[in-house]
Amino acid sequence: MKKVLLSAKVPFYKVNLHCHTTVSDGKLTPLEIKEYYKSNGYSAVCFSDHEVLVDHGDLTDGSFIALKGYEISTNESDGSWGWSHTTKSAHFNLLCKTPDVDKQVCYNPYAVWGGAASYKDKVKYLGNICMRVHSDMGLNYIIRQANENGFLVTYNHPAWSLHTYGDYKNLDGLFAVEVYNSGSVMSGLLESDAVYDDFLSQGKRLHCVAADDNHNHGSADDPLNASFNGWVCVQAKEFSYNGLIDALTDGAFYSSTGPQIEELYADDNGLRIKTSPARQIIFIGRGRNRQVFAPPIGQAIREAVCNLKDEYLRAVVIDEYGKKAFTNAYRFDKA
Numbered sequence: 482m483k484k485v486l487l488s489a490k491v492p493f494y495k496v497n498l499h500c501h502t503t504v505s506d507g508k509l510t511p512l513e514i515k516e517y518y519k520s521n522g523y524s525a526v527c528f529s530d531h532e533v534l535v536d537h538g539d540l541t542d543g544s545f546i547a548l549k550g551y552e553i554s555t556n557e558s559d560g561s562w563g564w565s566h567t568t569k570s571a572h573f574n575l576l577c578k579t580p581d582v583d584k585q586v587c588y589n590p591y592a593v594w595g596g597a598a599s600y601k602d603k604v605k606y607l608g609n610i611c612m613r614v615h616s617d618m619g620l621n622y623i624i625r626q627a628n629e630n631g632f633l634v635t636y637n638h639p640a641w642s643l644h645t646y647g648d649y650k651n652l653d654g655l656f657a658v659e660v661y662n663s664g665s666v667m668s669g670l671l672e673s674d675a676v677y678d679d680f681l682s683q684g685k686r687l688h689c690v691a692a693d694d695n696h697n698h699g700s701a702d703d704p705l706n707a708s709f710n711g712w713v714c715v716q717a718k719e720f721s722y723n724g725l726i727d728a729l730t731d732g733a734f735y736s737s738t739g740p741q742i743e744e745l746y747a748d749d750n751g752l753r754i755k756t757s758p759a760r761q762i763i764f765i766g767r768g769r770n771r772q773v774f775a776p777p778i779g780q781a782i783r784e785a786v787c788n789l790k791d792e793y794l795r796a797v798v799i800d801e802y803g804k805k806a807f808t809n810a811y812r813f814d815k816a
């Protein structure tokens with residue numbers, strides 16, 4: 482039976498799900514971020530400043546939606562308060578499922594730093610001050626509290642966090658994992674979508690996202706400017722806060738650093754995809770169960786039909802510049 486995952490007939494909205502402003506350690510104000518991203522074709526940005534949840538709903542208009550969230554983090558500790566280039570650090574983006582969610586979870590005023598400190602007296606939070614712990618139990622506690630109180634939780638930049646399999650294999654309840662984080666990549670820590678495969682092969686159900694994690698301290702034409710390098714294209718049924726969240730929750734989106742995915746559907750034989758011109762289209766199941774389509778050198782392909790059999794499949798599209806687009810995984814055992 483044919484199941485349309487991304488339709489050629491429904492509009493896509495371009496969204497940056499991870500962004501910093503003057504509220505924490507970014508250089509641009511929320512209004513400047515809105516104008517910067519709108520003028521570059523974006524329909525929404527998640528304002529995810531560090532440690533404080535601030536409502537930017539006043540920036541929402543008929544062609545732009547200010548998604549609300551914050552980035553929460555906790556560091557590995559050796560018993561001191563020290564920090565070095567080898568300290569592991571877990572970061573999660575907490576995206577409000579509705580605009581009226583206004584209370585932070587796992588709040589700790591000692592974790593609020595930089596410009597965000599001026600918001601300490603204004604934030605609302607649930608429960609007691611939380612002593613966050615960088616352990617399976619400590620990180621899952623944060624994720625669980627967030628899920629129970631109106632947030633979608635994304636596991637941010639595993640490479641920047643210096644996380645390896647043992648650090649993330651027991652995380653549960655994630656909405657998504659960042660397979661591309663521009664800020665991380667621009668600082669030399671190359672993110673990998675293999676982390677997504679690790680979660681999928683455990684049987685976990687989650688999506689993948691690409692995001693900027695932009696701070697904008699350099700000039701706009703700096704080749705290491707993190708803006709406009711990683712985004713999601715969301716196929717919302719209606720252009721509204723709730724419409725975007727519903728589509729994100731359902732996985733009705735793809736992630737990209739360049740290529741476009743025009744259509745994706747699953748049937749009894751596997752996955753079918755239509756894309757912008759590509760040098761490779763790769764279908765990925767468990768482990769080495771993969772199928773690669775590539776045209777003769779100098780040519781491009783725009784569609785591929787995969788007939789792999791597996792519990793789940795996803796696709797990666799690579800263009801002539803090496804830029805990639807990532808579909809979410811589709812589980813064939815899905816009810």
Ligand SMILES: [Zn+2]
Nearest residue numbers: 552572637638
């Ligand atoms: Zn981070």
Ligand SMILES: [Zn+2]
Nearest residue numbers: 499501552694
């Ligand atoms: Zn960030």
